[in-house]
Amino acid sequence: MTFMQVIEYETTDEDRVDRLMDEWLRITEGKRTAHHAMMGKDREKPSHFMQIVEFPSYEEAMRNSDLPETRHIAEEMREACVGEPRFVNLDVTRDEVVDEDAMESLLGKVLTDLGAVTVAPMMVIGERLGLFTAMADGAPLTSADLATRTGTQERNVREWLALMAASGYITLDPDGRFRLSPEQVIVFTQQDSPYYAPSGFQLFSAAGSMETRDKLEQAFVKGGGVGWEEHHAELFPNVGRFFRTGYAAFLVDQWLPALDGVVDRLRTGGTAADVGCGLGYSTMMMAKAFPKSHFVGFDYHGPSIDEARRLAKADHLGKRVDFEVAGSADFGGGPYDLIAFFDCLHDMGDPVGALSHCRARLTDGGVVMLVEPNAADDLADNMNPLSRAFYGGSSLICVPASQAQPVGRAMGAQAGEARTREVAAEAGFAHFRRATETPFNIVYELRS
Numbered sequence: 029m030t031f032m033q034v035i036e037y038e039t040t041d042e043d044r045v046d047r048l049m050d051e052w053l054r055i056t057e058g059k060r061t062a063h064h065a066m067m068g069k070d071r072e073k074p075s076h077f078m079q080i081v082e083f084p085s086y087e088e089a090m091r092n093s094d095l096p097e098t099r100h101i102a103e104e105m106r107e108a109c110v111g112e113p114r115f116v117n118l119d120v121t122r123d124e125v126v127d128e129d130a131m132e133s134l135l136g137k138v139l140t141d142l143g144a145v146t147v148a149p150m151m152v153i154g155e156r157l158g159l160f161t162a163m164a165d166g167a168p169l170t171s172a173d174l175a176t177r178t179g180t181q182e183r184n185v186r187e188w189l190a191l192m193a194a195s196g197y198i199t200l201d202p203d204g205r206f207r208l209s210p211e212q213v214i215v216f217t218q219q220d221s222p223y224y225a226p227s228g229f230q231l232f233s234a235a236g237s238m239e240t241r242d243k244l245e246q247a248f249v250k251g252g253g254v255g256w257e258e259h260h261a262e263l264f265p266n267v268g269r270f271f272r273t274g275y276a277a278f279l280v281d282q283w284l285p286a287l288d289g290v291v292d293r294l295r296t297g298g299t300a301a302d303v304g305c306g307l308g309y310s311t312m313m314m315a316k317a318f319p320k321s322h323f324v325g326f327d328y329h330g331p332s333i334d335e336a337r338r339l340a341k342a343d344h345l346g347k348r349v350d351f352e353v354a355g356s357a358d359f360g361g362g363p364y365d366l367i368a369f370f371d372c373l374h375d376m377g378d379p380v381g382a383l384s385h386c387r388a389r390l391t392d393g394g395v396v397m398l399v400e401p402n403a404a405d406d407l408a409d410n411m412n413p414l415s416r417a418f419y420g421g422s423s424l425i426c427v428p429a430s431q432a433q434p435v436g437r438a439m440g441a442q443a444g445e446a447r448t449r450e451v452a453a454e455a456g457f458a459h460f461r462r463a464t465e466t467p468f469n470i471v472y473e474l475r476s
């Protein structure tokens with residue numbers, strides 16, 4: 029522990045004390061153990077001084093005092109002083125130093141995020157008005173070109189382009205025109221790509237809308253969470269859009285084949301439930317891939333089920349798929365060969381109750397598939413940009429949604445494997461396996 033020695037003294041011969049200090053520094057070069065020494069003069073009483081000397085430890089300070097050179101200078105100091113110097117030995121219990129580099133890096137992060145707050149609504153507007161898609165050919169254009177193409181006001185578009193270019197989301201060419209690079213085309217215009225970003229901005233903007241924020245603030249103080257259905261109406265379609273691209277990329281080709289025997293069962297004609305299906309994109313993808321099977325999507329949120337039914341009808345899925353308003357612990361039908369939960373078990377108030385209910389509704393050899401956000405078990409291992417976004421979504425949506433339901437387990441979107449395994453075990457599942465994963469999700473297989 030760092031140690032400090034404070035020496036308080038009176039002298040009328042400041043120059044002599046100064047010279048003694050110089051001499052001490054010279055003769056103890058390479059021997060002294062003090063690593064920082066300061067001398068101060070009292071503004072109110074010019075004969076009153078203090079020396080503050082810092083050492084790595086008390087022991088080192090004592091070693092320093094025992095040096096013959098220090099003893100000699102201390103003797104001379106006594107002679108130069110009026111009265112006896114006063115020594116105070118301090119174990120340093122707290123040491124606050126502002127690290128300039130750390131400060132700069134922190135302010136850099138803050139500045140980036142401050143910009144991001146302004147980007148979010150502009151991203152939403154840009155997507156809605158087709159500003160990105162109008163640049164999807166990657167050809168350079170001016171703000172006037174983009175305004176003409178999209179039927180918008182040039183001055184507003186010019187500022188929007190400047191913001192997006194400064195964000196690195198649009199490329200500014202040396203001639204002052206703007207274009208999308210091939211990567212920017214994918215991330216900002218290709219709605220079916222798993223890298224498509226604007227839906228995420230729409231989702232988080234809806235989740236953090238002013239009216240929801242006020243409800244969340246109340247929930248922080250009074251408890252009781254904020255129910256899924258209490259969110260801004262734009263949340264629901266954008267959650268569906270946000271997750272849909274990942275499911276399109278992985279669900280049929282990687283996730284289902286990673287579960288033992290499930291694809292064979294669905295190919296020949298099985299029955300599957302999709303619990304907490306939201307707008308039902310995952311249900312419909314499975315229904316399209318396995319036309320001999322029957323799929324039912326359940327969600328307790330009526331408006332989401334209405335929209336799922338509308339989408340299924342528009343997709344001409346006929347009797348292959350049904351959607352029902354039902355909670356995770358009381359949905360009917362079955363027995364099911366597969367019961368799936370896509371990014372929703374952690375949103376439920378009683379995940380154990382939901383999984384127990386599933387156990388009673390599985391066929392012999394039936395499987396529960398849990399698709400959950402990817403996360404490490406230890407908080408310290410989740411200090412990265414992806415987990416940060418998930419913790420953001422989790423504090424805005426998932427934890428309060430779970431708290432608003434009976435039990436209110438509030439697993440959080442970064443529950444990780446160990447906590448998910450615990451929930452499955454409490455529900456009586458003897459078999460729990462991490463079947464596969466992507467950077468965004470972990471897929472678990474549960475069997476009785």
Ligand SMILES: C[S@@+](CC[C@H](N)C(=O)[O-])C[C@H]1O[C@@H](n2cnc3c(N)ncnc32)[C@H](O)[C@@H]1O
Nearest residue numbers: 268271304305306327328329355356370372376
């Ligand atoms: C993050 S969304 C995921 C929706 C959908 N699975 C997807 O991936 O797009 C969570 C969903 O869980 C549903 N949910 C939450 N608690 C539920 C419960 N107890 N019973 C049924 N559905 C529930 C919500 O209504 C919401 O649609």
